[in-house]
Amino acid sequence: MNGLKKFGSKIRIPALSISVALLVGAIFIIFTDIEVLGGLLSDPIGALSLGIGRAAASYSALFRGAFGDPENIGKALASNGDIKLWARALRPIVESVVASVPLIFVGLGVSVAFRTGIFNIGGAGQYTMGAVGGTLAALLFGAGVTPAPIAILLVMIFGVIGGAAWAFIPGYLKARVGASEVITTIMLNFIAGQFVFFLVSNFEFIQKPPRIQPVSKELSQFVDLPGILPISALRMDISIIIALLTAVAVSWFLFRSTRGFELRAAGLNLAAAKYAGIGAGTSIITAMLISGAISGLGGALVAVGTIKQLSPGIAGSVGFTAIAIALVGGTRPSGVVATALVFGLLQHGGSLMQVETSIPIEMLLFIQALVIAFIAAPELTLGILKNPFRRRPRSVAK
Amino acid sequence: MKTRMFALLTVLALLAAACGGSTASPSASADAGKADYKACLSLDTGGPADKNFNQSAYEGLEALKAEGFQTAYTTAVDDSSYVPNIQQLIDEGCNSVIAVGYNQGTALQAAALDAANADIAFGWVDATWALEDGTIPANFTGIDFQIDEASMLAAYLAAGISTTHVIATYGGAPYPGVTKFMDGWVAGAKYYADKKGVATSVLGWDPVAGTGTFNPSTAPFNDVDFGKTTAEAFMGQNADVVHAVAGTTGNGTYQAMMDAGKYSVGVDLDQCVSLPEYCGTLLTSAQKNIGAAVITAVNDNYAGKMGGTNYIGTLENGGVQIATLDRTESAWTATFGTLVTAELKAEVDALKAAIIDGSVNVLEWAKK
Numbered sequence: 001m002n003g004l005k006k007f008g009s010k011i012r013i014p015a016l017s018i019s020v021a022l023l024v025g026a027i028f029i030i031f032t033d034i035e036v037l038g039g040l041l042s043d044p045i046g047a048l049s050l051g052i053g054r055a056a057a058s059y060s061a062l063f064r065g066a067f068g069d070p071e072n073i074g075k076a077l078a079s080n081g082d083i084k085l086w087a088r089a090l091r092p093i094v095e096s097v098v099a100s101v102p103l104i105f106v107g108l109g110v111s112v113a114f115r116t117g118i119f120n121i122g123g124a125g126q127y128t129m130g131a132v133g134g135t136l137a138a139l140l141f142g143a144g145v146t147p148a149p150i151a152i153l154l155v156m157i158f159g160v161i162g163g164a165a166w167a168f169i170p171g172y173l174k175a176r177v178g179a180s181e182v183i184t185t186i187m188l189n190f191i192a193g194q195f196v197f198f199l200v201s202n203f204e205f206i207q208k209p210p211r212i213q214p215v216s217k218e219l220s221q222f223v224d225l226p227g228i229l230p231i232s233a234l235r236m237d238i239s240i241i242i243a244l245l246t247a248v249a250v251s252w253f254l255f256r257s258t259r260g261f262e263l264r265a266a267g268l269n270l271a272a273a274k275y276a277g278i279g280a281g282t283s284i285i286t287a288m289l290i291s292g293a294i295s296g297l298g299g300a301l302v303a304v305g306t307i308k309q310l311s312p313g314i315a316g317s318v319g320f321t322a323i324a325i326a327l328v329g330g331t332r333p334s335g336v337v338a339t340a341l342v343f344g345l346l347q348h349g350g351s352l353m354q355v356e357t358s359i360p361i362e363m364l365l366f367i368q369a370l371v372i373a374f375i376a377a378p379e380l381t382l383g384i385l386k387n388p389f390r391r392r393p394r395s396v397a398k
Numbered sequence: 399m400k401t402r403m404f405a406l407l408t409v410l411a412l413l414a415a416a417c418g419g420s421t422a423s424p425s426a427s428a429d430a431g432k433a434d435y436k437a438c439l440s441l442d443t444g445g446p447a448d449k450n451f452n453q454s455a456y457e458g459l460e461a462l463k464a465e466g467f468q469t470a471y472t473t474a475v476d477d478s479s480y481v482p483n484i485q486q487l488i489d490e491g492c493n494s495v496i497a498v499g500y501n502q503g504t505a506l507q508a509a510a511l512d513a514a515n516a517d518i519a520f521g522w523v524d525a526t527w528a529l530e531d532g533t534i535p536a537n538f539t540g541i542d543f544q545i546d547e548a549s550m551l552a553a554y555l556a557a558g559i560s561t562t563h564v565i566a567t568y569g570g571a572p573y574p575g576v577t578k579f580m581d582g583w584v585a586g587a588k589y590y591a592d593k594k595g596v597a598t599s600v601l602g603w604d605p606v607a608g609t610g611t612f613n614p615s616t617a618p619f620n621d622v623d624f625g626k627t628t629a630e631a632f633m634g635q636n637a638d639v640v641h642a643v644a645g646t647t648g649n650g651t652y653q654a655m656m657d658a659g660k661y662s663v664g665v666d667l668d669q670c671v672s673l674p675e676y677c678g679t680l681l682t683s684a685q686k687n688i689g690a691a692v693i694t695a696v697n698d699n700y701a702g703k704m705g706g707t708n709y710i711g712t713l714e715n716g717g718v719q720i721a722t723l724d725r726t727e728s729a730w731t732a733t734f735g736t737l738v739t740a741e742l743k744a745e746v747d748a749l750k751a752a753i754i755d756g757s758v759n760v761l762e763w764a765k766k
Contacts, residue, residue, distance in 0.1 A: 065486075084514065088489055095482050102478075193616040201572075212574055213500060233514070235481075307478050309504060312616040316476025347475070351486045355438075355470040360445065 017374035065352025100344025105298020106322035116287035122185025124319025133162025134300025142222025163296015171288025438492035458689030546582030553586025570644035625650025
């Protein structure tokens with residue numbers, strides 16, 4: 001019971017934030033609907049009920065897109081094992097999890113740096129360089145050059161090396177000459193993207209024939225990550241398992257190992273940590289290496305397994321979303337994994353919302369941003385929900 | 399605590415109501431069959447209101463909806479969206495799935511070749527595709543544009559109003575759909591020089607060597623600053639008309655050219671209409687009628703022609719054109735009213751006729 005209470009108090013703020021964000025999002029859906037606005041003066045009740053119906057339909061689509069349509073699940077259950085029906089029924093939840101995999105990796109990566117007091121904004125760059133490493137490993141060792149398990153292992157190792165090497169640069173600069181990691185990591189993000197552009201548009205070994213588009217060859221021809229579901233049409237591969245194992249490892253490292261304790265001590269108070277005999281420079285470089293290695297591992301697995309191609313925009317918005325996820329998840333591995341899953345659900349659910357209701361995908365980014373804003377301001381969130389409809393005295397509850 | 403629970407319950411109730419609701423039935427239509435046919439677009443990252451490429455396709459989809467078809471679309475967030483978005487449309491029962499933009503190729507080709515999707519018609523805007531043996535899959539329609547024909551006309555016009563006799567072009571990225579514009583641009587300048595005996599040089603693209611000015615950024619088509627600095631660099635080399643083939647990046651070029659009192663040529667759609675603030679610098683636009691092509695493709699699919707062909711928009715079939723020169727917008731007439739003479743218009747019309755009847759070959763002129 002006590003454990004449950006503790007768990008409840010931990011997820012209280014995130015859960016409330018998500019609920020409030022969805023509520024505010026619903027209000028926006030209602031009041032940005034041109035038909036609702038048009039009818040608001042002549043027939044306010046009719047217009048509002050139309051708007052509420054629209055918002056309900058949108059969220060219905062969002063949730064069916066994220067978790068699965070009960071109707072399809074029912075059909076699959078009744079079908080006596082029709083693979084096509086099962087694939088369709090389970091695809092939403094599977095795709096939501098697939099969408100969360102890069103977020104888990106980069107979220108974990110930047111969390112390690114944050115815990116050490118380093119604001120590593122370079123998740124995108126380290127992820128990209130990990131993808132470069134993984135792609136090169138796949139091209140060099142895949143397609144039968146080495147046995148498949150070894151090729152996959154090499155993809156992961158190259159990804160780790162690529163990400164760690166990219167993170168080493170700002171770590172070293174910070175530790176040795178005091179360069180602000182915020183600036184160096186952001187700049188290295190751009191360089192990583194340009195580097196991929198250079199690779200995929202100049203080398204026949206990498207670029208997809210007929211060498212017109214700046215993308216790599218299709219990597220599934222070289223290395224295929226094994227799926228973990230019995231239905232091959234569902235593209236969930238071992239990367240989710242590796243992501244979860246990484247989360248466990250990071251958790252152990254941060255909270256159970258001596259090195260992790262040193263890093264956290266450095267993050268809490270660098271001067272005190274120095275006084276206690278913890279090398280500041282070593283802590284910074286170690287934290288950046290681990291941080292980059294995790295993001296890089298994610299980049300390699302996603303590039304080879306999920307996207308199956310290297311392109312300059314491979315990191316997309318992962319880098320920045322992951323920073324938000326790390327903060328929302330309290331830089332705790334369990335929190336990061338849970339938050340990444342929520343964001344994956346929102347992201348994939350959003351595409352069905354757009355298909356069914358034509359509400360632009362930006363609405364989802366809006367809701368995501370609200371979630372982050374509410375979590376960043378816990379007192380505001382609690383204040384709203386404590387007493388949503390009555391004016392209150394100004395003093396804010398502590 | 400109680401009120402908090404109440405608020406949570408409200409959310410849950412809203413969700414429960416949502417899950418219970420059924421999707422709206424399509425509006426009644428004269429052609430009942432169309433109401434059962436779902437036409438869908440997988441848009442690239444620009445989305446339905448990018449004032450450009452995706453928007454033209456989306457306008458086609460809106461027209462299809464007005465015809466009575468069911469419609470739906472998705473917008474990509476980044477490169478990883480293509481596969482799930484196309485799959486989402488397939489799962490939602492789309493009969494025609496048209497992907498917009500060159501980048502979606504890998505995802506679209508895989509979906510089209512998947513045996514589970516054999517009864518779905520796929521389309522690809524801005525590219526054609528054939529298997530290694532040269533055949534086009536029976537459920538696939540490539541939609542491409544012989545846009546060099548239109549940009550050749552635009553370049554002829556540009557050469558006709560240029561006082562420095564230097565005109566320039568640049569591309570977002572060296573995709574075939576982009577360089578084709580630039581080929582036509584060079585062809586038009588060379589044709590003008592040949593016809594009029596006025597040496598006209600082109601900056602930014604060499605069709606023989608295949609080299610030119612492109613945006614190396616990772617967002618080559620959404621980079622207004624690059625458009626601005628490139629235009630300024632071209633003006634520094636005396637160019638007075640610039641044709642930007644770079645999506646939203648071009649908006650920076652239009653701004654720079656307008657600030658300098660010089661001219662530009664728009665891309666993909668009639669940008670004097672989509673970007674009225676730049677109408678005073680936009681001589682014309684090399685237009686792809688993407689919306690019309692989407693409408694044609696879906697209607698063909700609906701009539702039972704699943705694919706196996708490529709649709710190529712040309713001057714002849716109206717798939718490409720230059721934006722009208724008989725404009726009434728005051729910003730346009732103030733700049734171009736006297737510059738674009740009736741004589742020049744007649745020459746452009748003659749060139750158009752020559753391209754259609756085959757006596758002028760755009761690519762030959764480009765490489766001359």
